[in-house]
Amino acid sequence: MKKYLSIGELLVDYRNKNNTSQIELASKFDVDIRTIQRWEKNMTLLKPDKEEEMVDITFIPYQVIRNLNAPVSIPTFYDFELRKYSLSSIAIKLPDADWLKSRMAYSTERLRTIAHDSDINDIIRCSLVQKHISKPIRKELILRAVELLPELNSILFDSSGYYAGHMVFFPVSQSCYGKIRDRTVKEEDLSELDFIDSKKEDNPVFYAYDICADCNESMFYIAGSILRFFSELKNKDYIYASYTSRDDTYELNEHLGIKIVWEDKIKQKELKSKAPPRLYEGNFENFINS
Numbered sequence: 001m002k003k004y005l006s007i008g009e010l011l012v013d014y015r016n017k018n019n020t021s022q023i024e025l026a027s028k029f030d031v032d033i034r035t036i037q038r039w040e041k042n043m044t045l046l047k048p049d050k051e052e053e054m055v056d057i058t059f060i061p062y063q064v065i066r067n068l069n070a071p072v073s074i075p076t077f078y079d080f081e082l083r084k085y086s087l088s089s090i091a092i093k094l095p096d097a098d099w100l101k102s103r104m105a106y107s108t109e110r111l112r113t114i115a116h117d118s119d120i121n122d123i124i125r126c127s128l129v130q131k132h133i134s135k136p137i138r139k140e141l142i143l144r145a146v147e148l149l150p151e152l153n154s155i156l157f158d159s160s161g162y163y164a165g166h167m168v169f170f171p172v173s174q175s176c177y178g179k180i181r182d183r184t185v186k187e188e189d190l191s192e193l194d195f196i197d198s199k200k201e202d203n204p205v206f207y208a209y210d211i212c213a214d215c216n217e218s219m220f221y222i223a224g225s226i227l228r229f230f231s232e233l234k235n236k237d238y239i240y241a242s243y244t245s246r247d248d249t250y251e252l253n254e255h256l257g258i259k260i261v262w263e264d265k266i267k268q269k270e271l272k273s274k275a276p277p278r279l280y281e282g283n284f285e286n287f288i289n290s
Contacts, residue, residue: 001077001084001092007068008042010078014058017080028057045069055162059125061085061214062162081274082248083129085215094216094248097255097287104224104231111156111221114146114166119155122163127210132245132267132277135188137168137209144192145170145209151229152206156218165213167222169206171198177205177241181261181279187243204235208242211249223252230284240282247275258282 004010015025022040026033029050038044046054046069055062060078064085067074077086086092114120120143124136145168146153152169172180176194179185187209198204211226213219230240240258245268253259261279268276 001079001086003075003077003089004064004068005075006042006073007046007065008040010060010064010068011036011040013080014060025057029053045071059083061158061164062160063158063215066160081129081131082246083126083212083214084248091216094219094252097252100220100223100252101227101288103220104227106221106224107228108156108221110158110164111154111225113150114142114153114155114168119166123155123166123168123210126163126166126212127168129212130210130245131271131273132243133187133210137188137190141170141190141192142168144195148195148197149206152226154222154225156213156222158214158218164215165218165222167211167226168209170194170209171196172205172207174201174203174205177207177239180207180241180243181281183262198238202235203237203239205239205241208240208244210244211242227284227288231288236283236285238283240280240284242280243277244280245271245273245275245277247273250275250278253280253282255287256282256284257287258284 015022022033022036026036039046051065051069054060054065061083064076064078067076074087077089077092114123120139123142127133128136142153149169149171152167154167155163156165158164170190172194173196176185180187196204198206211222213222258280259282261281263276263278265276
């Protein structure tokens with residue numbers, strides 16, 4: 001993560017990473033180019049309504065913008081590739097799995113089941129931050145997953161009501177997952193016909209399509225919700241699986257007992273990502289009961 005000291009520095013990096021000119025950004029904000037220049041030089045701050053627009057335009061977490069867009073800014077670490085922030089260097093790394101397990105009973109009303117079209121739009125937009133996801137997942141798939149598995153298809157908001165993270169799980173058949181595992185089928189090829197009612201299966205597969213959080217506090221609530229679900233699940237003969245190119249969850253998955261099935265280092269070079277896309281597989285029972 002990079003430490004940002006001003007809103008102007010953040011805006012310059014956003015433009016550079018998205019190949020956006022000052023003129024293009026001015027058009028999106030409906031301001032003249034001199035306003036963008038003043039913001040980037042920290043000569044003026046964004047007005048409150050422009051803060052909201054900046055969240056919509058850049059998809060940078062609201063808290064990052066709020067911290068930096070102040071007369072006395074709060075230095076904030078931020079990673080554009082992960083869409084994740086931290087207020088200190090010691091809080092950048094995810095807490096270990098045992099710490100999460102000891103606190104998995106904690107919950108928040110800010111985490112709820114996916115329900116609205118705006119929820120799905122935010123989820124799809126955030127999922128595309130992962131470099132291995134080349135095109136948006138169909139909304140119909142998410143809606144069907146919510147019907148079949150509402151407990152594991154949730155969205156999180158921060159204390160100001162802005163999007164802060166999500167988890168999307170697909171309950172897929174054994175035959176479908178076998179094709180994903182063997183790399184004969186890609187995530188983007190999935191359809192509603194590949195989904196099953198996990199409550200009626202002897203060996204259900206819970207396929208984590210995407211899990212994302214804008215900071216470790218947000219991840220704490222999402223991970224806790226996931227662990228609670230599996231600890232309460234009566235059928236322990238399940239498979240948890242996830243295909244991801246995030247580099248910040250590698251150690252956490254290892255501690256949870258989730259192992260790498262395969263990783264694609266050729267794809268990593270093509271995508272220029274920090275970590276190779278990896279397929280994880282496992283079961284949380286040994287960890288939960290240890």
